[in-house]
Amino acid sequence: MEDSNKQNPPQPHAGESKSLNFIEQIIEDDIRTEKYGKRVHTRFPPEPNGYLHIGHAKSICLNFGLAKKYGGKCNLRFDDTNPTKEDIEYVDSIKEDVKWLGFNWNGEYYASDYFETLYDYAVTLIKKGKAYVCDLPQEEIAATRGTVTTPGIISPFATRPIDENLHLFARMRAGDFADGSRVLRARIDMASPNMLLRDPILYRILHAEHHRTGNAWCIYPMYDFAHGQCDSIEHITHSICTLEFEVHRPLYEWFIKELDIYAPQQIEFARLNINYTVMSKRKLLSLVHEKVVNGWDDPRMPTICGLRRRGYTPEALQNFAEVISVAKRDNVIDVSLLEHCLREDLNKKAQRVMAVLNPIKLVLTNFADDAVEMLDAVNNPEDTSTGLRQVPFAKELFIDSDDFMEVPQHKFFRLSPGNEVRLKSAYIIRCNEVVKNADGSIKQLNCTYDANTRTGMPESNRKVKGTIHWVSVQHAVAIETRIYDKLFLPENPEAVADGEDFRSNLNPDSLKVTTSYAEPYIKNMKAGDKVQFERVGYFCVDADSTAQKPVLNKTVGLKGQWQKTL
């Protein structure tokens, strides 16, 4: 950590000299003072009530990353204390997503595995006179809690004798009472300025089937009574959570202290926000339920499975988490940073393929009618070990309509009448004639090619201003391209006016499906493969693909705005 070499000047480009974030500083202090020996043990504790999204990815990378960096462990723990909202489907998807992100958990735990221990803890508190069974109805409890500026009123049941509390709590567990009729509360301080300390509820009665414990229980612990104790049981050293739990920390520590059990420490960080992105689980759930999107893994969703289907890679997401770092102040990350991380990774990996999204026909008038030339094309200029492939070249080609302008505007480098342009991996051509349909639209472009300009030919180094991509008409493979745009238009789609629905901010054009053409090589691609359509953008082969019709999801465009300035 410390730089022992003080003689040498600092190295501005040294990759490994990154400074520590505040959590790493805490951990290194704790290691130094041996607060937990030299152990580092974190955990990722999702509630299985929805699919994981990119905000969770930040937390996953943080917790697992810290464990890895300091030679520690990280548990996967399901915070499954509310059977009414949770489901095994979510448990499975969470495991899949964490694994896909590239992490292996030290152990798989469930809060529900600790229900018996938690129950005993509650009994301990009752015996200490620190908890009581309260018969007040829900509305009464809310009303007597006071407000943020006025103290609450002590429950008439707060002074219930210990024996009676013990007896009643046992009967709660036994199922003698109806849902909502009684709760177990901690006796702390109804006048505390911290609302969470005003005799918080520990257990509620819920005659509901739990996805793991079935009907074994009809009382379930609340988050506050479960989370810290679970951390304690697992001997977690650093319990990292988001900022909204900051006010819970005194309570977290109160239970640990009163129970006199192993004490982990809770550390809070600011959750991830990304502009133009909805991140709240509740809203994502409603998008799925109301079929605004096609499921949790719709490529427009910020869910991990959605991003995966969109063509994001674990490496890109991990790098993103690294780059945004972690701190305690509220933040809104620009989507362009996320896209940057993705391009950085994809640029190195994606197979280059030529494709034409909106074709116009181009005829090489000086090319032999039935001739087909197989030309070599580079698979990936960033990785020469991927070699070459052959692309068929013939008299009739498709080029992208974007790559031709009858009246070129200023700084348009591509094809226009009388001008030359290079066909990627092939020849330099010149446009001689624009043939129109009766309605004035372009029917085809008549061009001539310069046979001396292919790679390896004498004039192959001749410079022309633009290079465009193309596909042979007779060899082209029809593909379905699904082009995605922002799901929400405003920068902060979660902030909606009172009485207005967040869905009013939806982008009606977030999905466009078109039929396009690609070179035959596209048929070699499998679901999940990433390609870069040269000069168009990155795409990912979707699982919906058939041999006849590959389906490609647009992952992200290339850098630069030139496409839009036409």
Next chain:
RNA sequence: UGUCCUAUGGUGUAAUUGGCAACACGUCUGAUUUUGGUUCAGAAGAGUUCAGGUUCGAUUCCUGAUAGGACAACCA
């Protein structure tokens, strides 16, 4: 009109025990390029929310404002 947290270029994160603010993204130049991509070189952009104080010196310490956030679910 309570308690707690936060405050650094457009955005995010840094700044060793106080020593005239660094990195990344974005933006803009230029070079290279058979992708307007990549790569490379460079530029602009903050004097650290404000006002006091301590100090030779404050983004770092103190005081007081201001702004934003969290908390009043038998959710997590």
